[in-house]
Amino acid sequence: PxxxxxxxxxxxxxxxxxxxxxxxxxxxxxxxxxxxxxxxxxxxxxxxxxxxxxxxxxxxxxxxxxxxxxxxxxxxFHRKALDLHILDSKFPPLHLSANRLLPWQLALLPRLYSSLGWQELRLFLRLARQLNAPSYTHNITVEQWCRQTGQSARLITQLWGPLCLAILNTPIEQASASVFAATLRDSL
Structure with a gap:
């Protein structure tokens, strides 16, 4: 058997x-x-x-x-639109929310801009653009991917680290960037 x-x-x-x-x-x-x-x-x-x-x-x-x-x-399960409030003693609060009527990229932009400002929003978008390009995430960790795309300490600490841990139950230092990217792409 x-x-x-x-x-x-x-x-x-x-x-x-x-x-x-x-x-x-x-x-x-x-x-x-x-x-x-x-x-x-x-x-x-x-x-x-x-x-x-x-x-x-x-x-x-x-x-x-x-x-x-x-x-x-x-x-x-009760499906809800994304609504995250991320608090950290080192950084201002980060609030992400989306609605089901718009594609996630458009739905998140107003909240991201109001929480992060233009410069960090550009960094977020730099990583987000690579979600559909597996060659960028092949054989690297989420942490390496964040560093390669120039993510700020705030984005790594408040967004990518907690999101990776919540989705993959693995810290960014160990989590596969390809699995993380595929999961984000397929869920958002």
């Missing part, structure tokens, strides 16, 4: 697909619960959610798995 190592979303999806194809897969998971990085953990007397803090439309495999096992997306 096929052996699946790891009971995260990918391992669970592979197991379901193999079972649907008539196979009898065996799933191995070292942790006490399934879910991979997306799980609740106990720390002292608290239960802490660890994993994806933004469920975005780019997670097509996860949405497909939920559908395959009979869970309707709208019964567990």
């Amino acid at each position: 096929p052996l699946i190592i790891g009971g995260g979303w990918s391992g669970l999806a592979a197991t379901v697909r193999l079972a649907e194809a008539g196979q009898k897969p065996i799933l191995f998971e070292a942790a006490k619960q399934l879910g991979g990085r997306a799980r609740t953990i106990k720390w002292q007397d608290l239960e802490i959610d660890n994993g994806q803090h933004l469920m975005i439309g780019a997670y097509q495999n996860m949405l497909d798995l939920l559908q395959r096992i009979g869970i309707e997306e709208n019964s567990v």
